[in-house]
Amino acid sequence: MGINLITQEGMEILQKELDFLWRIERPEITQKVTWAAGLGDRSENADYQxxxxxxxxxxxxxxxxxxxxxxxRPVPYSPQQEGKVFFGAWVKLVDDEDNTLFFRIVGADEIAHHQDYSSINSPIAKSCLGKEIDDEVYVQTELLKKRWYIDNIFYGAPELVKEKIIAAKEK
Known part of the structure; x- marks a missing residue:
């Protein structure tokens, strides 16, 4: 489940990366390879290699x-999602000792450079799906089972919800 889901923002980032690699970086490197190949013996040419x-x-x-x-498949936001955890949600969890965990549920293709993103296939994301604020969430991993409470849920691109993110982290 969820292997081909992506947020709209994630889709745009991947498309921009592809565009950059194909239109800018690849032509520059191709030009360097052509230049280095023209210098002669390719087997000992460090620039070429x-x-x-x-x-x-x-x-x-x-x-x-x-x-x-x-x-x-980009998953668009729907107002019907409000108040419940679905794909694309920002979730703030709190445990019995007031430890907090804050993350966004996204597709596996989006988590590489984001510490606060969690794949929809992860145990924590799976345990939160469909839940509401104040619901108990049990997260089971190979090492432990832990109880959390959903403290906050909201939707939107990071730049659009920056104030909500900061407020949620500070609570």
């Missing part, structure tokens, strides 16, 4: 992004 490897990495990432973008 380095940039050729970089070009392979770019091409691998471009292929991956194109394949993923074909199958990813």
């Amino acid at each position: 380095f940039n050729k490897q970089k070009l392979r990495e770019i091409d691998r990432r471009v292929r991956h992004l194109r394949k993923r973008l074909e199958v990813l």
Whole structure:
């Protein structure tokens, strides 16, 4: 479940990355490879070897992004989601000792560079789905089972809910 879901913001980020790699970075590296190849013996040419490897990495990432973008399905926000935890929700959890946990439920393709994002396939996200504020949530992992309470839920892109995020973290 959820393997091909992505937020609209996540979809735009992946499309921008693909565009940057294909239109800007790849042509620059291709030009460097062509220049370095013109210097002669490629087997001992560090510039050629380095940039050729970089070009392979770019091409691998471009292929991956194109394949993923074909199958990813952006999940739009719906006002009916308000008050319950669904895909794209920002969730603040509190435990019995007043420890807090704050995260957004997103697709697996979005979590790489975000500490406060959790994949919809993660145990914590799965345990929160469909819940409301003040509901108990039991998170079961291989190491422990812990009880949390849903303290806050809201929706929106990070830049649109920045004030809510800050307020939720400070409570």
